[in-house]
Amino acid sequence: MGSTSRWLDVEVGTNEIHLDSLPSNVVVADIHNDNEFKLVVGDFGKPNEGPKIKIFKGAMQMADMLLPDLPLGVVCFYASETSPKSAPLIAVAFSSCVYVYRNLKLFYKYYLPSIELNKSELDVWKQLKDPVNNNEESIILLTKKLSSIPTDVLSRQSLSFLALPMDQKLEYLDTIDEDPKKLQPEISCVTTMKLSSNDKHAVSCLVIGSESGHVDKAVILLKHGSTEGRHLFSTEEHIVAIEVMTFDNSIMVICCDKTLSSYTKKGKKQWWLSLEHRPVAMCLVPVLHLGVTLTAVALSSGHVYLYDGKIKRDTVFVRAEFNGQAAGVDLGNPSVGQKPWMIPKKSKLFLEQSMRERENATAMYETFQHDLNKLRLKVASTLIEAHTRSDNTLAVGDLESIKLAAETKSVVGLSVLFHLTTSYKVDTPYIKVPLLSPGCKLRFRTKIEEIFSENMNPDILFRSVTGQGGEGSMIKILLLKAGKCRPVLAANVQMPPTDPLLVPYDKMQPSGFKGDDVADF
Template sequence: MASAQLRSDQDSSSGHDSATKRGAKASSGRGTAKQLWLDAWADPVAGLNAFTNCIHTCNLYGDGDWRLVVADADKKIKVWKGTAKASEHALVEAPVAITSFITDSTAPRVPTLAVAAGPHVYMFRSLRPFYKFTLPAGDVSPAEDAVWKQVEAGKLEAAAAAQQLQHLQDKGSLQLTARSQQLLALAGDPQAQQQFAADSSGQAAAGNLSCITCMDAVRQAKDELDAVSRLVLGTEDCRVLILNAAGTAVDKAITLPAVPAFLATTGELDEGYRITVAARDGRLYNIKSGALSRSVIQLDSQPVGVVRAGRQIVVGTMADALHCYTGKGAKQYTLYMPASILTLQLLPAAAARQSKCVVVALANGEVRVYNDKALVSLHSSSSPVMGLCAGRYAREDCSLISVTATGALDIKIMPRTANLEAAAVGSSGPPPEQDVPLDVPKKTRLYVEQTQRERAQAVDMHRVFQRDLAKMRLATAHAFVKVLTDGQEIAPALRPSRAWQKASAADGAASHAAAANLSMNVSIQGLGPRFRLLLNLSNEGQELATDLRVLVQAEDEAMYQVHTPHFAVPALVPLLQYTYKVDATCLQPALGAGAVRVIVVGRAQQSPLMTALVKMPVSELDE
């Protein structure tokens, strides 16, 4: 196990120099991104099983030494101080989220650690159990309450009541209480149902207890690390709850159209706050000062995480895309990742840098840091990173804590001289050439005289332009009328040659003008390797067309064999459709599909009257 002590303030400069010499390299696909992080400590056998929502750092004892708290899936709270595990604490249920908040402004400001599990929020003060908040029970449906009242009055048997409750549940319009669900679980045993109904008679129907899906904290009045804040909960019954300052009761409840999956907060409760909710229906909902906004953002797929970087909303989706929106729902940009996005986290930078970056973990083990659209850092992990936590740790202002799929724990720190504003070589932002000014020549005397001439004769120039435009429109109208009345002018390639006209006039053949109004439709029948081409020829003109021949040839003669490569068309009566059948066999079905060309020519004609390239379907193998 590789371990190294976190750097102290005295040797920070030497640590910076040694890290610069090491110069870790990370490939971004289009260039080499600059290394941003310094390796502080790693434990490859930590045995953690936690995601981003269950990893948190906070000043547990108010002494300025920030500790790492992980709510593990094995129902334990694990605490790290520096490079050593400090303690473990058991939980009653599997955790879903963890955060900390400050309840009052008295000194010392010791935060309260909140762990959400099931319908409860377990709160710890100095890692000691302090309070347990339980979600308020939902209201009982009037239809369900009426069924139980009939059972208690003796007007309805337990089996009949179970059928009515099952009917209410099948409608899907409500969720039954625990008492009704327990009665339905006894289906098939009428005596047990009757006994349960008798035992529960006279008891007040308790509403359903929902479950917590996500949790975050929003500050009360100041945007500071030790400012008073409140808990924000997302529940399974499509609600967002804001608790009071002590975290003992619900202060405000907002109902959403879908179940919230991720929360991102910004602002202060007293000054105006925003809560962005990524729901399970693949949409983003915004809550502004306690009211649900009308602007809804429809994502291309299900979200995997959402953060708020200033006024921007950054969300990662299962379509391997990182989208950025404004608060009103306007898309700013989209970055496509080379692998699936597993999680993302906001990187809070110091106030001097004036930048807020987003850390993105990919399925190929890469961990990328984006400042807006610029890729400022990239490093790889031995296994995919499942959980991220960015913020203060120990005495460091900015650290990155990663938990991998193998249970390893990795802690990195950011140098105080790191530049998050400079884009890396592999940046996806605008090219640097756009900032280079163009070499615009100076205004010459000829240019100035020309502009003065145009300004003085603007009216005459406009009149000439309008006259030429009218002439062009008139010529277009004449050509269109000629196309409608004379089929020979459809296209020069379809116009019969003079030699053909002379030969037809000498032999007394039908008018060749009708040949220019031919139409042909080719369809294919069969699955292969034997196909049949159906050629539908029609004369759209007003005169008889004669002496035509049809040639059918394969583009690759080694691919297809045409059984009737050419045949004569004696005459085409106007406004009638003629169908001809041509058989073709695919000689090499394993090579895929090819094409067959159909050509219609006239006697003594130098160019074809009509040509069609038919793409053949893929042939089945001949068994």
């Protein structure tokens, strides 16, 4: 590249990033909907680690997710039209299933529908399992019948059996207990297709291609609602990648014979170019400020050619070492993970808190147990205090009857007891409560009389004004339970003074009071 190059020479730390992947497992997407595009790579991983999905921001790895199998394709797409826009989904294709991830967590699993096996194959396997045919001549004859069936409809068990030499086929039949089951199709490629709009946030659907055991070297046009595709054109060599230009719907194809070709939407070849090296990948590069769309072709030599039609506009060289030993990397002591990951602030706080908890686990546990014991002691003390007192205060107005209401759930053995001084007399000091059914309310009425002695001061009639009376004017009502020494409920009642107008005038004189005089209220 000369001094007038539009490209910057950027060196990425190859000692810290080790990836083993395919072009179909690499995609750039705004996975967090924050207008910051991340690199999503389906890495085959090392034998002791397994395959993973790795997320990169620049040259910094942000996150990774363990995969159950080797990835065949990775795509990102939007599945809903909610507002505000939700984060896109990441779809990873495996052998015969697709895993869909949302917010870097597994969201959905989809398995391709199985295919019924050929009846001829099942008949051959029934004969192979028959002990009568457990000889070399019969196996050779049945193997020929099995080989005559097209390979695209054969099960894995049959393909494995045909690949074995004759001396191992007998041993293989002894290890097989069941006949082959349904044929599970294998995914060969996956992509997305927008449903109704070409907007970058438009809803898309997954398009999955499965293999049938044959490579046709052809491009087929599929239309919605059609069960069969229309053949557009064929190529002499295997197709590496294909792209459709947005402005004229022309089709760009790179093949293994080092050619870049352009076809019309009707399948007619327009032109072709010979490439210097074997092409490995191709994609479209829209240049918005110029209003053009370039075609980027990556070659095995590390060069990336940018074409505007069949005119080469620019060249980018990507220097990458595909052999760790040739690059001077010590494979025995890998440096993966030495560079810190870019962790969000909230996640970083959570990790720091988790680290503190691990470092001070013993002290935190002892503190927790101490606080828990204090709480238990306080609860027990409060319960004992409430059980010991078993009372509350009830205030009533003048000339009011004492009312006690109880609502229980099927309780028996209750009784009401009046505890009072000699200044008062109760007609029924002990009331036995009948059976209380759930939701039932009972009311009991009794008459209380105040008794005046000879030495009584007339000012006691005005104790509501003078404040006299004290404990002598208190009546305690207890709710008792049979078999228990402590009351279930207690109430203290402050008795109102007797109305002086109800007492005759001669009774108001000190000489007029006698021990048996009673005032009702």
